[in-house]
Amino acid sequence: MPPSETPLTPERILEATEDVLRRYGPAKATVVDVARALGVSHGTVYRHFRTKAALREAVAVRWLAPEQGDLCVIAEDSGAAEERLRRWLGSLFEAKRRRAGEDPELFATFLALARENSDAVARHIAVLIGQLEVIVAAGIADGEFAADDAAATARALWHATARFHDPAHAHEWHAPETAADFDEVCALLLRGLRP
Amino acid sequence: MPPSETPLTPERILEATEDVLRRYGPAKATVVDVARALGVSHGTVYRHFRTKAALREAVAVRWLAPEQGDLCVIAEDSGAAEERLRRWLGSLFEAKRRRAGEDPELFATFLALARENSDAVARHIAVLIGQLEVIVAAGIADGEFAADDAAATARALWHATARFHDPAHAHEWHAPETAADFDEVCALLLRGLRP
Numbered sequence: 087m088p089p090s091e092t093p094l095t096p097e098r099i100l101e102a103t104e105d106v107l108r109r110y111g112p113a114k115a116t117v118v119d120v121a122r123a124l125g126v127s128h129g130t131v132y133r134h135f136r137t138k139a140a141l142r143e144a145v146a147v148r149w150l151a152p153e154q155g156d157l158c159v160i161a162e163d164s165g166a167a168e169e170r171l172r173r174w175l176g177s178l179f180e181a182k183r184r185r186a187g188e189d190p191e192l193f194a195t196f197l198a199l200a201r202e203n204s205d206a207v208a209r210h211i212a213v214l215i216g217q218l219e220v221i222v223a224a225g226i227a228d229g230e231f232a233a234d235d236a237a238a239t240a241r242a243l244w245h246a247t248a249r250f251h252d253p254a255h256a257h258e259w260h261a262p263e264t265a266a267d268f269d270e271v272c273a274l275l276l277r278g279l280r281p
Numbered sequence: 282m283p284p285s286e287t288p289l290t291p292e293r294i295l296e297a298t299e300d301v302l303r304r305y306g307p308a309k310a311t312v313v314d315v316a317r318a319l320g321v322s323h324g325t326v327y328r329h330f331r332t333k334a335a336l337r338e339a340v341a342v343r344w345l346a347p348e349q350g351d352l353c354v355i356a357e358d359s360g361a362a363e364e365r366l367r368r369w370l371g372s373l374f375e376a377k378r379r380r381a382g383e384d385p386e387l388f389a390t391f392l393a394l395a396r397e398n399s400d401a402v403a404r405h406i407a408v409l410i411g412q413l414e415v416i417v418a419a420g421i422a423d424g425e426f427a428a429d430d431a432a433a434t435a436r437a438l439w440h441a442t443a444r445f446h447d448p449a450h451a452h453e454w455h456a457p458e459t460a461a462d463f464d465e466v467c468a469l470l471l472r473g474l475r476p
Contacts, residue, residue: 242465246441254449270437278473 362420
C-alpha cells in the first residue's frame with residue numbers, strides 16, 4: 087500500500103480497477119481493493135467515481151473505446167464503399183479475435199463487465215452500426231450499392247456478422263475454418279448490396 | 282425407488298436421464314440418480330449405455346432431433362426456393378425461440394450438455410446446413426438463385442443467421458426488436474442470392 091506520489095487521475099483509477107478486476111474477477115473485486123492498490127482511501131476513489139457501478143461502467147467504456155476509433159477511420163475513409171465495408175468488417179473481426187486470443191481470462195472478465203453495463207454496450211453498438219451506415223450511404227450515393235434504406239442495411243450487416251464480432255462466439259474465432267466462414271458470409275452480404 | 286413394471290427401454294432411460302438432468306443440473310447428475318429414478322441398479326443402465334458419456338450424448342442427440350425433422354419437410358418441399366428458404370430460416374428461429382422461452386432452465390441444461398457433446402452438435406449442424414444446400418441448389422437449378430457454389434452459400438446462410446439460431450444468443454431472442462432484425466437480415470441475404 088505505497089502512498090501515491092503522482093496525482094490521482096480518473097485514468098489511474100481506471101487502470102488500477104482493470105488490474106483489480108483481472109486479479110480478483112468481476113464477482114469479487116471491490117472499491118476497497120482498488121483503493122488499496124492505489125494506496126488511497128476508498129473515499130478518495132468515490133470522489134472520482136460516485137458509485138461502484140459508475141466505476142465499473144467507466145472501465146467497460148474504456149475497454150470498448152479503442153475499437154471504435156480504428157473503425158471510424160475506415161468508415162470515414164475515401165475509396166470504394168465495397169472495399170471499405172470489407173475492410174471494416176475484417177478489422178472488427180481481427181480486433182475482437184486478437185483481444186480474445188491474447189488474454190482469454192481478461193476477455194472473459196470484460197465480457198462479464200460489459201454484460202452488467204448493457205447501456206454502455208448498447209451505445210458502443212449504436213456507434214459501430216452508425217459507422218456501417220456511413221459506408222452504406224456512401225455506397226448508395228455513388229451508385230455502388232442498391233439498398234433502399236442505409237440504416238436498416240447497416241443493422242442487417244451488423245446482425246448477419248454477429249458470429250464474427252459478438253463475444254458469445256469468441257470460443258469459435260480461432261477454429262481453422264472460421265476465416266473461410268467469414269469470407270463466405272462477407273461475399274454473400276456484398277452480393278446483396280450490389281445493384 | 283419403485284420396482285419397474287414396464288420393460289426398461291433405451292427410450293425410458295433417456296426420459297429418466299432428462300428428468301434427472303433437469304432436477305440436479307448437468308454438473309451433478311449421475312448414472313446412480315438415473316438408476317434410482319427408474320428403480321433399477323446402475324449396472325442395468327450401463328447395459329443399455331456403456332458409459333455415462335454415451336448416455337449424455339444420447340440425450341443431446343434426442344434433444345436436437347425434432348428440429349431436424351420439421352426443417353427437412355420444408356427443405357424437401359416443392360415451390361419457390363426463396364419462399365422455402367425464408368420459411369426454413371423462420372421455422373428454425375421460431376423453434377429455437379420457443380424452446381428457449383418455454384423453459385429457460387431446461388434450455389440452459391441442454392445447452393451445457395450440447396457443449397460437452399460437440400460431435401453430436403457438429404453432426405446436427407451438418408444436417409441443417411445440408412438442408413440449406415438442398416434449397417439453394419434447387420434455387421440455382423430453377424434459375425431463381427445465382428450462387429456459384431451451393432455448399433459455400435449454405436454455410437454462409439447458416440453463419441450469417443447465427444444470431445437467430447445459436448443458443449449463445451438465446452437471451453436476445455425475446456427482445457422486441459429481434460423479429461425486425463431477423464427480417465432485415467433475411468431480406469439482405471435473399472437479395473444476395475438473386476441473379
